[in-house]
Amino acid sequence: MKGRKVLLMKAFLYRVLNNLIIDEYRRHKTTSLDVLLDKGFEPSDTSFGRMLNVLDGKAALLLIEKLPQSYRRVMNMRYAQDLSVHEISLATGQSRNAVAVQAHRGLEKLKMLYNNSVTTAM
Numbered sequence: 001m002k003g004r005k006v007l008l009m010k011a012f013l014y015r016v017l018n019n020l021i022i023d024e025y026r027r028h029k030t031t032s033l034d035v036l037l038d039k040g041f042e043p044s045d046t047s048f049g050r051m052l053n054v055l056d057g058k059a060a061l062l063l064i065e066k067l068p069q070s071y072r073r074v075m076n077m078r079y080a081q082d083l084s085v086h087e088i089s090l091a092t093g094q095s096r097n098a099v100a101v102q103a104h105r106g107l108e109k110l111k112m113l114y115n116n117s118v119t120t121a122m
Contacts, residue, residue, distance in 0.1 A: 063113045071106030078103050 006012045064075045077083045077091065085103065089096045 059117070060110060060114055063110055063117065066113055067106055067109055071102055071109060074099055074102040075106040075110065 061080055064072060064080070067075060073092070074088060077088045078085075083091070085096050085099050088094075088103075089099045092099065094102075
């Protein structure tokens with residue numbers, strides 16, 4: 001296209017074919033709902049499941065307050081404020097490893113608290 005001469009035909013063909021393959025995979029393929037329905041696709045309403053996930057998440061956030069102080073701070077930063085381990089380590093002055101260990105152990109304790117609260121509610 002630029003009017004230059006091709007020096008190595010094999011390399012040129014490889015590059016052109018590779019770009020064509022990439023273009024084919026990146027091309028946005030639209031499919032009509034009628035075609036999907038004919039193939040057996042059944043749309044479903046997932047709003048109920050999403051609502052349960054939100055409620056479970058809120059219950060888990062409330063259970064963070066029942067954790068020991070050493071885990072509570074890290075768990076709030078990690079899951080309520082959505083900070084990374086690096087950001088938490090900068091804020092607390094602890095190493096990344098110490099923050100990751102506290103988050104992992106806090107999550108395990110939170111799972112136990114959550115499972116206990118679910119079984120007592122039933």
